Amino acid sequence: MFEYLSLNRAAISAVIIIVLALALVGSITFGLRDSARRRSDEVFGDPLRTSNGWYWAVAGVCSLLLVWYYFSWGAARAYFPQSANEICQVARVDEALSPINASLPAGARFYKSTTLLSRNTAQLDDIAAGLGEQGFNAAEEAELRDIIADIRLLMVISADPASQSVESIAGFDDIEARLRGLADKLGDPAFPSAEQVATVTAEAEGQTKWGLSTVEVPLFPETAKGVKFKLIADDLAAVASDFSKIRNTSPALLAQTDAIKVRLDEFKDRVNAVTGLSEADKDARAKALKNIERLYKRFDDGTIFPPDVLDGVESAIAAVNAQKQAQQGSLWLVRATMFGGGTIVKAKTQCSEQGSGRWLPKPTDVLATFGRIANPDVGFKDVPLIWVRWVPVADIIAFFIPDWIADVLPGSYPKHGDDGSVTPNFKMTVLIIAQGDYASPSIPMLTGHMWDSIFRVLMGLAFGIVLGVPLGIAMGVSRFFKNYFDPLIELYRPVPPLAWAPLILTIFGIQDDGKIFLLFIVAFAIMVISARTGATGTQLSKIRASHSLGATTGQIMRRVILPNAMPEILTGIRIAIGVCWGTLVAAEMLAGTTGIGFVENVARKTSDYEVIWVTILILGLLGLLFDLVMRFIIARTIPWRGKG
Amino acid sequence: MSDLVADQLNMTFETPSGVQIHALKDVSFTLKKGELLSVLGPSGCGKTTLLNIIAGFLNPTGGLISLAGDEITGPGVERGMVFQQGALFEWLTVSKNVDFGLRMKKVPKDERAALVEKWLDIVGLQGFGDTPTYQLSGGMQQRVALARCLINDPDLILMDEPLGALDALTREKMQSLVLDIWNETGKTIMIITHSVEEALLLGERLFVMAPRPGRLFKEYELPFAKQGIDADLREIKQLKEFGEVREEILTMIWNMEEEIMGKGA
Numbered sequence: 001m002f003e004y005l006s007l008n009r010a011a012i013s014a015v016i017i018i019v020l021a022l023a024l025v026g027s028i029t030f031g032l033r034d035s036a037r038r039r040s041d042e043v044f045g046d047p048l049r050t051s052n053g054w055y056w057a058v059a060g061v062c063s064l065l066l067v068w069y070y071f072s073w074g075a076a077r078a079y080f081p082q083s084a085n086e087i088c089q090v091a092r093v094d095e096a097l098s099p100i101n102a103s104l105p106a107g108a109r110f111y112k113s114t115t116l117l118s119r120n121t122a123q124l125d126d127i128a129a130g131l132g133e134q135g136f137n138a139a140e141e142a143e144l145r146d147i148i149a150d151i152r153l154l155m156v157i158s159a160d161p162a163s164q165s166v167e168s169i170a171g172f173d174d175i176e177a178r179l180r181g182l183a184d185k186l187g188d189p190a191f192p193s194a195e196q197v198a199t200v201t202a203e204a205e206g207q208t209k210w211g212l213s214t215v216e217v218p219l220f221p222e223t224a225k226g227v228k229f230k231l232i233a234d235d236l237a238a239v240a241s242d243f244s245k246i247r248n249t250s251p252a253l254l255a256q257t258d259a260i261k262v263r264l265d266e267f268k269d270r271v272n273a274v275t276g277l278s279e280a281d282k283d284a285r286a287k288a289l290k291n292i293e294r295l296y297k298r299f300d301d302g303t304i305f306p307p308d309v310l311d312g313v314e315s316a317i318a319a320v321n322a323q324k325q326a327q328q329g330s331l332w333l334v335r336a337t338m339f340g341g342g343t344i345v346k347a348k349t350q351c352s353e354q355g356s357g358r359w360l361p362k363p364t365d366v367l368a369t370f371g372r373i374a375n376p377d378v379g380f381k382d383v384p385l386i387w388v389r390w391v392p393v394a395d396i397i398a399f400f401i402p403d404w405i406a407d408v409l410p411g412s413y414p415k416h417g418d419d420g421s422v423t424p425n426f427k428m429t430v431l432i433i434a435q436g437d438y439a440s441p442s443i444p445m446l447t448g449h450m451w452d453s454i455f456r457v458l459m460g461l462a463f464g465i466v467l468g469v470p471l472g473i474a475m476g477v478s479r480f481f482k483n484y485f486d487p488l489i490e491l492y493r494p495v496p497p498l499a500w501a502p503l504i505l506t507i508f509g510i511q512d513d514g515k516i517f518l519l520f521i522v523a524f525a526i527m528v529i530s531a532r533t534g535a536t537g538t539q540l541s542k543i544r545a546s547h548s549l550g551a552t553t554g555q556i557m558r559r560v561i562l563p564n565a566m567p568e569i570l571t572g573i574r575i576a577i578g579v580c581w582g583t584l585v586a587a588e589m590l591a592g593t594t595g596i597g598f599v600e601n602v603a604r605k606t607s608d609y610e611v612i613w614v615t616i617l618i619l620g621l622l623g624l625l626f627d628l629v630m631r632f633i634i635a636r637t638i639p640w641r642g643k644g
Numbered sequence: 645m646s647d648l649v650a651d652q653l654n655m656t657f658e659t660p661s662g663v664q665i666h667a668l669k670d671v672s673f674t675l676k677k678g679e680l681l682s683v684l685g686p687s688g689c690g691k692t693t694l695l696n697i698i699a700g701f702l703n704p705t706g707g708l709i710s711l712a713g714d715e716i717t718g719p720g721v722e723r724g725m726v727f728q729q730g731a732l733f734e735w736l737t738v739s740k741n742v743d744f745g746l747r748m749k750k751v752p753k754d755e756r757a758a759l760v761e762k763w764l765d766i767v768g769l770q771g772f773g774d775t776p777t778y779q780l781s782g783g784m785q786q787r788v789a790l791a792r793c794l795i796n797d798p799d800l801i802l803m804d805e806p807l808g809a810l811d812a813l814t815r816e817k818m819q820s821l822v823l824d825i826w827n828e829t830g831k832t833i834m835i836i837t838h839s840v841e842e843a844l845l846l847g848e849r850l851f852v853m854a855p856r857p858g859r860l861f862k863e864y865e866l867p868f869a870k871q872g873i874d875a876d877l878r879e880i881k882q883l884k885e886f887g888e889v890r891e892e893i894l895t896m897i898w899n900m901e902e903e904i905m906g907k908g909a
Contacts, residue, residue: 539731541727541728541729541731542731542733544699544701544719544725544727544731545725545727545731545792546744546748547700547701547718547719548699548719548720548721548723548724548725548793549721549724549744549745549748549792549793549796550720550721550745550748550749550796551744551745551748552748555748559733559744559748560733563733563735564735566735638735639776639778640734640735640776640777640778643734643778
């Protein structure tokens with residue numbers, strides 16, 4: 001069942017989107033009609049005007065989900081499941097052309113020759129300007145300047161159309177002709193042949209569909225259109241490879257290069273023979289020579305061409321691009337309307353979504369991911385989200401009894417006897433119980449990331465309530481308690497809970513106790529303050545009445561002041577749950593090996609956006625659930641609130 | 645000798661701004677067992693203070709107060725109190741409110757149930773035992789408060805403007821109820837009220853108190869309460885004597901109020 005849903009996400013989305021669109025249109029229509037009817041008999045500003053507009057809630061939910069579908073490209077996948085695969089093939093063309101484009105303004109702002117020339121000139125200028133401080137004498141310096149002028153001449157020769165190498169002229173012509181040929185081939189309706197399509201699509205056999213695995217977009221073409229672009233891209237890659245090999249090594253350039261080399265070597269031998277220089281001067285001279293030599297060596301690979309040689313190639317590429325655009329046909333429209341802000345990019349061995357579709361997973365994918373990790377056999381990092389586990393009763397009892405209880409009991413642990421046997425005494429028995437080290441029946445307990453998070457919040461909250469409420473009530477009725485504890489609580493309460501986290505997690509360790517203690521101090525302050533407010537709010541007449549009815553101090557506390565403080569206490573619990581929930585997730589991100597916050601943090605490290613969204617949704621829904629439970633409890637336990 | 649004896653009671657407060665207020669000055673009286681006393685006076689005459697002292701919520705700064713020979717030093721079950729707003733425990737049902745005192749004394753359950761039934765019957769709330777008190781009307785809430793107080797079998801019942809917040813009709817019914825209870829149980833009852841008519845109807849004896857300093861100004865012995873046990877209260881109000889006393893007391897209180905205004909100006 002789940003398998004089926006997971007494998008047919010695209011089709012399911014298609015149905016859901018239609019339902020959402022219909023519901024949106026329907027609810028808006030209904031809402032507008034209803035508003036028109038009500039407008040006549042309602043007073044503007046009446047607070048009741050906001051009630052009973054369920055259809056706007058439907059419209060809101062539907063539009064939110066539709067926006068999600070649009071920006072996550074879920075609509076594209078639902079209705080044009082092949083589009084990503086085809087866009088990927090088109091992207092292959094861009095990838096194949098990228099080496100050529102890197103030499104052109106299309107890919108790099110400037111022609112590559114322009115960039116090289118301006119950079120080399122700037123560096124030669126730098127060297128020439130600094131020549132006076134490198135420890136050369138005047139004669140040597142003049143000679144070096146002459147050599148630099150020679151090197152500048154190399155650039156002039158390279159950029160001069162008259163001295164361009166014959167091979168490179170032929171090479172570019174060849175590239176241009178092949179590109180034009182490929183542009184024509186791309187435009188040829190007879191290409192690719194049915195046979196070619198069959199051969200190439202056979203490679204795509206069995207590859208996973210869009211979004212069904214960690215490979216986001218299927219790589220091999222599945223349609224005739226895709227095959228066309230793929231084959232052209234392969235040919236273009238070969239052309240681009242040849243383009244990269246073209247060099248402008250004219251005889252004039254080689255001759256000049258050799259001449260400079262001879263001159264430089266001769267100069268080097270001469271200046272290196274000079275003796276009696278300081279160490280600093282020696283270093284500076286060597287360094288300057290090395291820089292000049294390195295610059296000069298850049299010219300012998302012939303990568304600088306005359307200004308207009310690439311015009312033909314450029315226009316041929318434009319022809320390829322125009323044909324690429326034309327041959328996309330309806331795909332272009334799909335791309336413009338369904339891939340909100342982003343596209344699919346091919347890089348080396350995979351095609352990936354770039355843009356909102358990347359970090360905003362499709363709704364159905366999020367559900368599928370939830371379904372996958374909700375499966376207790378899979379889980380996340382070998383821990384299920386929430387599941388049942390059989391735990392020995394002994395372990396549960398041991399959880400609540402610290403080992404030191406046994407240590408502080410009077411007496412000592414037994415010593416082994418002469419026959420090597422050990423007879424447990426009372427002290428040892430207590431230790432065994434505290435460590436849960438005996439056979440006992442097992443009972444089912446909850447386990448997993450979600451349960452761990454819930455358990456920590458509930459434990460922290462429980463300690464906060466058990467200790468905070470009595471103190472709060474005592475502070476509400478006793479001058480001593482109020483003034484003695486007020487400074488302590490007011491000093492620690494304003495500290496943001498997470499500011500305690502590093503300290504507490506260091507002291508208690510990353511296991512549950514640290515987090516529970518952190519949540520305890522969060523809940524404690526809230527519970528103290530709310531119980532105190534509730535206790536302070538008890539009407540004097542009620543307390544007097546209970547005195548007259550013969551109640552003792554203890555009875556008044558338990559029977560009158562505590563129930564009277566219940567509304568505030570329950571509101572406090574409701575607030576404390578919310579604050580604890582927020583604190584817990586952040587604490588789990590800091591440290592730990594289980595919990596929803598831990599899951600989200602791991603997913604962040606691996607950029608697993610689907611899991612991140614799953615955790616966000618789980619956190620939101622659990623928070624909502626806590627609040628609903630509290631609202632239910634409040635409605636059931638204190639219906640008398642505010643009616644005293 | 646289960647009389648309430650007040651001897652030279654004095655009570656002074658200090659306001660936060662440091663002004664001394666003489667709330668009670670040399671108040672002395674004796675209330676015999678079974679008497680019905682109403683206390684009347686303009687606001688600020690110390691009648692509530694007097695009641696709080698008798699209830700044991702306040703200690704007088706001078707003088708002695710004793711019930712049945714025992715000096716009053718704090719609240720006690722033998723002095724039941726009914727408050728203006730009922731002061732019911734809204735988180736409890738009617739019967740849990742009524743048997744509150746018994747539960748505090750740890751009276752067994754069966755005994756409690758029987759007593760609750762009896763008293764709910766007397767105050768006219770049979771069948772309302774499981775109703776939450778916040779669902780009751782003001783008059784019914786005061787009936788609960790009465791039952792809650794009476795179930796403890798106090799020697800003295802103190803009522804602090806118990807009917808002040810009720811509408812006219814309910815009020816009249818409650819006045820009858822108080823008279824009936826007084827007649828049937830023979831309890832000593834002390835009622836504080838703002839209403840002159842109520843004071844006349846519910847007072848075998850009537851104290852008129854005067855303010856600044858709070859003191860007993862005049863005492864009346866009245867026949868109306870006894871008459872009211874059998875007769876219709878509205879008829880009693882029509883009696884000529886009733887009207888005369890009412891006018892006399894109204895004039896008296898009017899003059900006191902005038903005097904305060906004059907002093908204040």
